Amino acid sequence: MSTLxxxxxxxxxxxxxxxxxxxxxxxxxDANFSLSAENPEIFTIxxxxxxxxxxxxxxxxxxxxxxxxEILFRGEKVDRHAGRAARLKFMSHxxxxxxxxxxxxxxxxxxxxxxxxxxxxxxxxxxxxxxxRAMDEALQKVGLSLKEVRGRFPHExxxxxxxxxxxxxALIPNPPLLIADEPVSMVDxxxxxxxxxxxxxxRDDLKVSVIYITHxxxxxxYISNRLIIMQxxxxxxxxxARTVLDNPEHPYSRLLKASVLSTDDAGAGKxxxxxxxxxxxxxxxxxxxxxxxxxxxRSVRVYEGV
Amino acid sequence: xxxENEVILEVENLKAYYQMNYFGVSxxxxxxxxxxxxxxxxxxxxxxxxxxxxKTSFIKVLAAAxxxxxxxxxxxxxxxxxxxxxxxxxxxxxxxxTVRWKHLSYIMQGxxxxxxxxxxxxKTFQDFAQRPLGLKGEAFEERVVNxxxxxxxxxxxxxxxxxxxxxxxxxxxxxxxxxxxxxEFIIADEPTTALDVVVQKEVLQLIRDxxxxxxASVVFVTHDMSVxxxxxxxVGIIYAGRLVEEGPxxxxxxxxxxxxxxxxxxxxxxxxxTQQRPAxxxxxxxxxxxxxxxxxxxxxxxAVDKCRKEVPPMEVVGPDHRTACWRWKDVEPLVNTTAPAxxxx
Ligand SMILES: Nc1ncnc2c1ncn2[C@@H]1O[C@H](COP(=O)(O)OP(=O)(O)OP(=O)(O)O)[C@@H](O)[C@H]1O
Ligand SMILES: Nc1ncnc2c1ncn2[C@@H]1O[C@H](COP(=O)(O)OP(=O)(O)O)[C@@H](O)[C@H]1O
Ligand code: SF4
Ligand SMILES: [Mg+2]
Ligand SMILES: [Mg+2]
Numbered sequence: 267m268s269t270l271x272x273x274x275x276x277x278x279x280x281x282x283x284x285x286x287x288x289x290x291x292x293x294x295x296d297a298n299f300s301l302s303a304e305n306p307e308i309f310t311i312x313x314x315x316x317x318x319x320x321x322x323x324x325x326x327x328x329x330x331x332x333x334x335x336e337i338l339f340r341g342e343k344v345d346r347h348a349g350r351a352a353r354l355k356f357m358s359h360x361x362x363x364x365x366x367x368x369x370x371x372x373x374x375x376x377x378x379x380x381x382x383x384x385x386x387x388x389x390x391x392x393x394x395x396x397x398x399r400a401m402d403e404a405l406q407k408v409g410l411s412l413k414e415v416r417g418r419f420p421h422e423x424x425x426x427x428x429x430x431x432x433x434x435x436a437l438i439p440n441p442p443l444l445i446a447d448e449p450v451s452m453v454d455x456x457x458x459x460x461x462x463x464x465x466x467x468x469r470d471d472l473k474v475s476v477i478y479i480t481h482x483x484x485x486x487x488y489i490s491n492r493l494i495i496m497q498x499x500x501x502x503x504x505x506x507a508r509t510v511l512d513n514p515e516h517p518y519s520r521l522l523k524a525s526v527l528s529t530d531d532a533g534a535g536k537x538x539x540x541x542x543x544x545x546x547x548x549x550x551x552x553x554x555x556x557x558x559x560x561x562x563x564r565s566v567r568v569y570e571g572v
Numbered sequence: 573x574x575x576e577n578e579v580i581l582e583v584e585n586l587k588a589y590y591q592m593n594y595f596g597v598s599x600x601x602x603x604x605x606x607x608x609x610x611x612x613x614x615x616x617x618x619x620x621x622x623x624x625x626x627k628t629s630f631i632k633v634l635a636a637a638x639x640x641x642x643x644x645x646x647x648x649x650x651x652x653x654x655x656x657x658x659x660x661x662x663x664x665x666x667x668x669x670t671v672r673w674k675h676l677s678y679i680m681q682g683x684x685x686x687x688x689x690x691x692x693x694x695k696t697f698q699d700f701a702q703r704p705l706g707l708k709g710e711a712f713e714e715r716v717v718n719x720x721x722x723x724x725x726x727x728x729x730x731x732x733x734x735x736x737x738x739x740x741x742x743x744x745x746x747x748x749x750x751x752x753x754x755x756e757f758i759i760a761d762e763p764t765t766a767l768d769v770v771v772q773k774e775v776l777q778l779i780r781d782x783x784x785x786x787x788a789s790v791v792f793v794t795h796d797m798s799v800x801x802x803x804x805x806x807v808g809i810i811y812a813g814r815l816v817e818e819g820p821x822x823x824x825x826x827x828x829x830x831x832x833x834x835x836x837x838x839x840x841x842x843x844x845x846t847q848q849r850p851a852x853x854x855x856x857x858x859x860x861x862x863x864x865x866x867x868x869x870x871x872x873x874x875a876v877d878k879c880r881k882e883v884p885p886m887e888v889v890g891p892d893h894r895t896a897c898w899r900w901k902d903v904e905p906l907v908n909t910t911a912p913a914x915x916x917x
Contacts, residue, residue, distance in 0.1 A: 280736070289728065315740020315768045422590070422601075427624055451765050452681075454622040454795030455839045456851045463848065481768045484841035488848075511843055525769040529840060532801035533822030537777040539770070547770075 269338070270303040270443060270475055271326065276335035278321050294318040294325070295499040295554075296335070301443070303340065306475040308465060310486045310507060312522065313496030319479045322496075323445050326477065327362050328353070339443075358388050361436035363429075363446040370432050371420035377428075378415055381405070381435050388439035404434040408464060429453060433464065444468065447479045458482070462489050483526055487511045495519045498551050505564025515566045517546040579652060580757060580789050581611040581634070586647035586661070588633050591640075601859045603629035603642070605813035608886070611789055613756075616780070618804030618821070619793045620836060624856055626813040627793045628681055628761055634791060635678035635759045636660035636668045651676065653756055674704040677750040681761035681793075687734040693745055694730030697752070704753045719752045720745075723778060724771075740767045747775060751782050758783070758790045764799060776803050797840050801825060806892065809833050812857045812867040815886070819893035829895040829903050831874050838906035850906070866898065874899045 278294040295318075301309055311319045324330040326337055328344045337344040339360060348356070364370045371377060381401040386392065389400055402412040408430040420428055429452055436444055446465065450458040462485045468474040480486055486493055490507035495518065503516040514520045521543050555569040588604040603626040611617050621627050632638050633649060649661040653675040660668060660676075688696055697716050702708070707715055717727045723744045734742055743766050750758060760779070764772040780803060783790050792803060800807050800821065808818040809832060817830035828834045839849050854871040857863055863870055869879040876899065884896045897903065 313768065315743075315766070315771050316738035317768075320738065422592075423624070448766065452623075452762065455797065455836070455841060457623055459839070459841060459848055459851060481766075481772070482841075483769070483843045484845060487843050488841060488845050508846075521770055522768070523843065525773045526843060527769070527773065527798040527802050529798050529801040529825055529837070532825035533820065535780070535802065537773055537780065537802055539773055 268303045268341070269300045270340060271301040272338040272341075273297055273299050273322075273326065274336050274338070276322070276325060276332045276337060278318070278325060278330065279333045292499045293321040294332075297322055297501055299494065299501075299504065301475050301477075303442075306442075306469050306473045307491035308469055308476045308478050308489050310490035310493035311477065311479045311496060312481065312483065312486055312493060314498065314518075315481075316498075317496040318499045319496060320447055323362070323447050323477065323479060327360060327445055328356060354387070358439040359441050360443045360445065361439065361441040363432050363436050363444065363449045371428060373420050375419070377418055377420060377423070377431050378412070381415075381431070381438065384435050384438045400438055401434075404437045405431070407437055408434045409460060410434065430461070433461070437468075440472070441474065443475045443477070445477045445479075448481065449478070450485060451481060458485060465489060483511060483523065495522065497547075500554075500567065501557065502550070502567040503564060504557070505560075505562070509562050510564055515560070515564070517543070517550060521547040578613045579610055580613045581652075582648070582650045583607060583609045583634070584648045584650075586630075586633060586649060587645045588629060588638065588642055589645050590629075590642050599860055602813050602862060603859055604633060605859075605862070606647075607810075607813075607815045609808060609815060609818065611791065613789055614783075614787050615805045616783060616790045616792055616803055618800035618807040619791060619810060620795060620797060620800055620807060621810035622795060622836075622856055624859070625810045626859065627795075627810055629813075630810065631678075631759050631761055631791060631793055633661060635676065636663065636672070637678055637680075651757065672704075673700060673750075673753045673755060675755055676757045677753065677755040677759070679746050679750040679758070679760040679763050681765075687742060687745065689734055691733075692730065693732055693734065693737075697730065697749065700749055701752050716748075716752060720748050723748050724774065740771055743767055744771075744775065747779070751779075754782075754786045754788070756786075756788055758788055759793075760790065761793045762795075763792070765794065765796070772799075779803070797825075797836055809836065812862055813859055814867060814896070816868065816897070817895040819890065819895075823890065823893055826905060828905060829889045829893065829900040830868075830897045831872050831899075831903055832868050833895075834903055834906050866896075874902055 276294060276297045280291045280293055301307065313319050325332050328346045331346055382397055385397045385400045389396065398412060405411050405415060410430055415431060429449060433449060450461050453461065465476050465478060466489050469476060486507060492505065493507040493510060494501045494504040497518040503510055503519045514523050524543060525539060550569055553569050555567045557565040557567050559565050586604055586607045590601040590603055592599045607630060619627055629642060633644060644661045648659050650657060650659045653671055655675065658667060658671060702712055705712065725744055729737060729745060747763055764775050767775060779790060804821045806818065807821050807824045809816050811832050817833045824833060825837050828837060835852050841849060852871050857867055865881045866879040866884050869875040878898055884898045886894045886896045889895050889900055
């Protein structure tokens with residue numbers, strides 16, 4: 267079995283501030299996992315806001331250097347400083363869909379320009395008809411069409427429409443790996459399902475692997491093969507998505523599941539979080555602990571004396 | 573009449589369109605098309621609807637934050653603030669300045685948009701809040717730091733640039749900005765959309781606390797029905813630029829009187845779902861050329877001939893409950909069949 271992606275002991279430390287003393291942030295600590303090349307999967311990353319999900323994604327995309335450890339794509343090191351041709355080749359294999367569609371598009375640029383420049387770059391052609399066809403095909407895959415998008419600026423579309431355009435753009439070079447950072451957080455429930463179903467069909471029909479970063483446990487359960495749960499830069503639990511979500515073991519994973527809002531008591535204004543659960547989940551913050559394997563295939567971070 | 577029932581905002585027959593010109597062809601997107609609604613002091617009013625239904629456009633008008641090509645073409649948006657009444661649909665920029673932040677504040681969709689990327693967060697707080705708060709130097713900083721602490725943000729964030737913060741932290745910063753002056757009316761567009769569920773719950777609790785403490789009114793826009801279920805007193809549903817149903821939160825979830833609301837409530841995915849929930853057929857309508865009659869008719873399972881021709885009026889169907897559907901008496905709540913009760917958190 268060969269690996270598509272190999273994340274080995276990857277850490278990222280940021281240094282913030284300057285004048286008034288420095289502060290370091292360990293955004294990611296010792297992340298380890300790999301994706302197989304033969305079995306495309308949806309690999310989900312769930313976790314706290316600020317736990318390092320986006321940072322990890324940016325390192326995999328080669329937009330940020332790890333402080334330590336290494337990331338291999340098809341056995342080759344992901345290198346931010348590789349030559350132009352090598353970078354372009356890498357980018358046609360690993361495509362991002364970013365968190366916030368409003369940030370992904372420049373408000374002064376028509377949306378089709380993005381699609382067009384991506385098509386021009388990756389298809390390596392200037393033929394207008396070929397480019398239009400590629401754009402339309404990609405847009406059709408996400409339930410839009412070139413006709414609807416043509417001439418429009420980002421502010422003329424809603425968040426959901428923009429996000430579908432962002433996914434369409436990523437699909438143009440037919441990449442084997444898509445990194446989708448909260449691709450559905452801006453869209454409503456039915457559209458959300460249509461986008462996750464889209465990711466699912468990309469996996470099943472086109473054999474695309476997807477790293478799916480989300481706060482939505484329901485869609486994670488619905489489409490993921492495996493998932494990791496992150497808290498403050500560390501992976502605290504990893505395993506088969508349904509095994510973990512049906513029965514989370516790490517205190518933070520449990521808190522996460524318990525915090526999902528339910529509609530069963532609609533109108534009652536229930537927002538309290540179990541204090542004991544919250545304490546348990548915060549106890550582990552800052553402790554390294556270690557990941558141990560369980561019989562059901564998951565790994566869980568445990569701490570001395572617990 | 574109790575204070576709770578005092579009206580703070582009256583929106584009447586509001587129409588706001590995007591009017592554009594592309595290469596000599598003019599186009600009109602009817603994003604807000606005849607909405608009438610009243611909001612009360614001390615309440616949290618939730619606005620729901622699918623992407624591109626006009627939620628953001630509607631509250632941009634409420635927030636007096638419209639810019640061409642969006643224009644108010646009809647109607648009024650009257651607030652009753654403690655410093656006097658104001659119709660923000662027709663007020664001058666100077667008049668709007670007198671209410672911004674201190675009386676009316678707006679948390680925009682996409683937290684980056686308010687945070688200037690080349691200004692430290694602390695500077696942004698000064699720009700927005702110093703004047704309305706009337707505090708200077710340490711007193712101002714103390715107020716801001718205390719306020720941020722309630723949002724679980726360390727004082728350090730004041731020295732950070734937006735790109736140094738995670739999406740979730742930026743979102744809390746914008747909520748901090750919008751609430752630090754204790755406004756009477758807070759408008760929030762998808763304020764918890766980018767947060768993890770633990771923080772989301774905390775932030776929602778916080779918005780509720782601030783709201784109760786200050787006696788503020790909050791208009792909360794999100795497509796996420798589970799958020800409305802837990803924070804809103806009343807919920808209004810927008811479909812294709814129109815308010816199609818409005819009612820007390822509980823009724824909206826358990827006894828909806830519009831087929832679209834029934835669908836929204838039932839389509840919510842839950843942990844444990846391994847199959848897709850029944851999705852609505854068809855696409856959201858094009859607001860440049862909306863369907864005749866009831867705008868929902870091309871996708872409505874109950875549609876009859878009349879629906880294709882005549883616009884259903886808003887009818888009172890219960891206490892505080894209105895709907896715009898010819899067949900509201902036939903609307904049944906769709907049951908959540910695929911949710912095994914055991915796996916819900
Ligand atoms: N360029 C940067 N400079 C300094 N600190 C940074 C930078 N980028 C991220 N960080 C910090 O790294 C940590 C992880 O951030 P990251 O954006 O990866 O979080 P996330 O898990 O994606 O969060 P969210 O769910 O809110 O999107 C945060 O503490 C953040 O403030
Ligand atoms: N600046 C704009 N110019 C033209 N059309 C716009 C603009 N902003 C939004 N629209 C259109 O108005 C409609 C409503 O959008 P919006 O209010 O953002 O919806 P929501 O917030 O419910 O997703 C959509 O059809 C959208 O494409
Ligand atoms: S008026 Fe007719 S088409 Fe519209 S929601 Fe009611 S039944 Fe459906
Ligand atoms: Mg992120
Ligand atoms: Mg919106």
